[in-house]
Amino acid sequence: MAALDTTQMREGVDRETVETVRSMAGSYKHGWETEIEMEFAPKGLNEDIVRLISEKNGEPEWLLEWRLDAYRRWLTMESPDWAMLDIPMIDYQEQYYYAKPKSMVDKPKSLDEVDPKLLETYAKLGIPLKEQAILAGVEGAGEERKVAVDAVFDSVSVGTTFKKELEAAGVIFCSISEAVQDHPELVKKYLGSVVPQNDNYFAALNSAVFSDGSFVYIPAGVKCPMELSTYFRINAENTGQFERTLIVAEKGSHVSYLEGCTAPKRDTNQLHAAVVEIVVLEDAEVKYSTVQNWFPGDEDGKGGIYNFVTKRADCREARAKVMWTQVETGSAITWKYPSCILRGDDSQGEFYSIAIANNWQQADTGTKMVHLGKNTRSRIVSKGISAGHAQNTYRGLVSMHPKARDSRNYTQCDSLLIGDKCGAHTVPYIEVRNASSRVEHEATTSKVDDDQLFYCRSRGMDEEEAVALVVNGFCKEVLQELPMEFAMEAQALVAISLEGSVG
Amino acid sequence: MMPRAKLMQQKRDAAAELLSARPLPEGGVWARAARKAAVERLQAMGLPSKRDEYWRYTDPRRLTAADVENADQVDTSDEVPIFEAFDRVKLVFVDGVFDAQASDAPELAGVEICTLAEAARADLHWARDAFGVLEARGQDPVPRPLASLNTAYATEGLLIRVTGKAEKPISLIYRRSAANADAMTHHVIRLEPGAELTLLEDGPVAARYNQVTEIDLAETAVLNHVRAQGRDHARAGATHLFARLGAQAQFKSFTLSANGALTRNEGVIWLDGAEGSAHIAGATVGDGAFHHDDTVFINHAAPRCESRQVFKKVLRHGAVGVFQGKILVDQVAQLTDGYQISQSLLLDEDAQFLAKPELEIYADDVKCSHGSTSGEIDQNQLFYLRARGVSESDAKMLLVLAFLAEALEEIADPDLAEDLRSRLEAWLKRRA
Helix, strand or coil: CHHHHHCCCCCCCCHHHHHHHHHHCCCCCCCCCCCCCEEECCCCCCHHHHHHHHHHCCCCHHHHHHHHHHHHHHHCCCCCCCCCCCCCCCCHHHCECCEEEHHHCCCCCCHHHCCHHHHHHHHHCCCCCCCCCCCCCCCCCCCCCCEEEEEEECCEEEEECCHHHHHHCCCEEEEHHHHHHHCHHHHHHHCCCCCCCCCCHHHHHHHHHCCECEEEEECCCCECCCEEEEEEECCCCCECECEEEEEEECCCCEEEEEEEEECCCCCCEEEEEEEEEEEECCCCEEEEEEEECCCCCCCCCCCEEEEEEEEEEEECCCCCEEEEEEEECCCCEEEECCEEEECCCCCEEEEEEEEEECCCCEEEECCEEEECCCCCEEEEEEEEEEECCCEEEEEEEEEECCCCCCCEEEEEEEEEEECCCCEEEEEEEEEECCCCCEEEEEEEEEECCHHHHHHHHCCCCCHHHHHHHHHHHHHHHHHCCCCHHHHHHHHHHHHHHCCCCCC | CCCHHHHHHHHHHHHHHHHHCCCCCCCCHHHHHHHHHHHHHHHHHCCCCCCCHHHCCCCCHHHHCCCCCCCCCCCCCCCCCCCCCCCCEEEEEECCEEECCCCCCCCECCEEEEEHHHHHHCCCCHHHHCCCHHHHHCCCCCCCHHHHHHHHHCCECEEEEECCECCCCEEEEEECCCCCCEEEEEEEEEECCCCEEEEEEEECCCCEEEEEEEEEECCCCEEEEEEEECCCCCCEEEEEEEEEECCCCEEEEEEEEECCCEEEEEEEEEECCCCCEEEEEEEEEEECCCEEEEEEEEEECCCCCEEEEEEEEEEECCCEEEEEEEEEECCCCCCCEEEEEEEEEECCCCCEEEEEEEEEECCCCCEEEEEEEEECCCHHHHHHHHHCCCCHHHHHHHHHHHHHHHHHCCCCCHHHHHHHHHHHHHHHHHHC
């Protein structure tokens, strides 16, 4: 455990604690692999691969052209270098861009026909693909809650639960490949309307090669009868995952969407470049929660997912509301800025984030709040925790355009450092172009409070538990914004992610 | 978007063009070496570009253009010159050129003063260890090409070495004469262990100016720096303060800015010795075609140091205020106390405030915070004063002054602070 060997021992930590921590370190719980026969597209990236992916998904001509356009733009673009990330050279020709379990070649008509191995995979992850009332692990949750799940395995969606019940409410929840077939007019209207093909390097790559993802459409006035969830699993080696999610909330509708992701432990790095687009119309409300737990690499920094994600919500009409909540604990490198375009008057954007970087992880994450409409509101609460040799950066933009009169932003960024080999950074951009808007930004950086630790230790907690408790307290403002199932998972994750960081 | 390599090439080409049009000034061994090294730095980094992240909010073209725009002068004969009431050694520059006739004799116990022009002729000078040296260090982590340009070409400036406690302030007065003068001044201030000095600067300098001040504070030295950037509307200027602090050294720098079409004030501070303290502050009043940029970088490179950045801006009629501040805490700089606040009061809908307050922290046992706010005058505060019979204009004036006061409090000498406060009040009244 390199992090512990080189990190200076703090006073008051006995050898035993360090040993216990050492034995627990690297306990990423989802690092196993499913052995399953896969069908791969040839390695590498070129126009033929783009055509192949489009063909495999049986896409119409316009979408193929759209992809090719994105690919050609991508070729002219450069990988962004402004984040505080040390990104090794990525050989885009050494990746597979399409991997599909063989059993999925003939698309199963219902969940009962899905390969049991795939179902087992999700069961093991705690996401059973059956229509059960609640997610596993939440007992005594009080009222019965339903969660519909779309499960994406490498490049394809293996199944979506509760489809019928959702259909009855008018809600469309399916994989984006199905949506292209069944609801082409909606996809054509909204795809790329929030994140254009050439938005950035990774979005262009995604636009060219995205294979699957989720599509959500909530009709006007409908409150989605249950939480919707997508679970992303990368399984195959040397395979990138490029999912695309599109959520459209019509006037007065309401939806809460959850996203989770894991990947096996491997020595090599894997690429994940996703795009999430959310369109929120008049009086609609979308809540998007993520627990990102991609394999972070081992304690020496070997392996792990490179997570380059573009997420953006467009509050297109008056009083639209969007809320991003993210718990970022995984990935070797995270480059992710879920954003809100507050175009409609009185629209609202919120961003709550916990980013934990341990061992050799690097995270550069934050949000953009672009205020265009009058009387728009935004709130940012970001909690960054760095441990081991990790670097953790909050990067955010708050922009008040001249016409965004009487708007309001409040930003709070707190960073916590555990150990003297890590870094915590804050890079906010604040652009105020009218006087009637109020913008407030606060940021603090500190270490885990000695008094709080002492208090916990003197009540019999070991150092590891005490740190986990203090950190959970530090994150509380964000954790309480998560839907309950996620909040519990996230709380446990916070503790696991910090294993091996004390010493 | 332009590829990065192409942008870099454009910047280097622009630097090469500028360098080829201007031969380096003559000088003795040390000055020639320093200038040559600066040219090499400039060739490598190129001229600044609006596309640079570092120039995101301020367009540097006017500062590097071949031609200098004419800048009208404000007639200040109706006001008492700034710092008038203080006994000080006055050293006068006209359009950036030292004017010995107009200056006091450069004599003060415990202080050596000589001009750069004179020192550069010699082959050896104490300033060799600082001139261009701190500027070169300041090129990391971001290039500051205007400062290298200055080191290469500046022939005017003062080299001040302080060995004791100076009994009165040294006051640099910058007057203008020509409508389109392009001034480049480079000062080096060195304080030996335990030395103390108050350095005052005021005046509009020139139609365009590029100033570099390199400050080297040995352990326990104390430097108080108060600067007033005068009232001329159309001038454009870039200033760089590079300051290195030894153990327990103290540096306080305050800048009052009013008007000027374009001002970029950069401060680069290194806390190299334990328990050093640096306070950088600024109060800015901007009106109309006014663009003011404060860019500050504070590097905590030793334990138990303290730093404060306090920047306040009052803006109206399309004035633009920029603040880019960064606190970098090295891994060794445990027990750092870093504080940064940047606030703007926007008096009407046209004003803009653009800020990028950054923290970059590699030590765990630190206390660092920053805050940034922007908004209009608080209606509740205004109502409170109006309800007590204060007229609307007086109430606003009171609130604006109260807002700026936190920055003025960073001036060590209360008499100097009061001098600037009353000046500010007079300026605001004239505009109201």
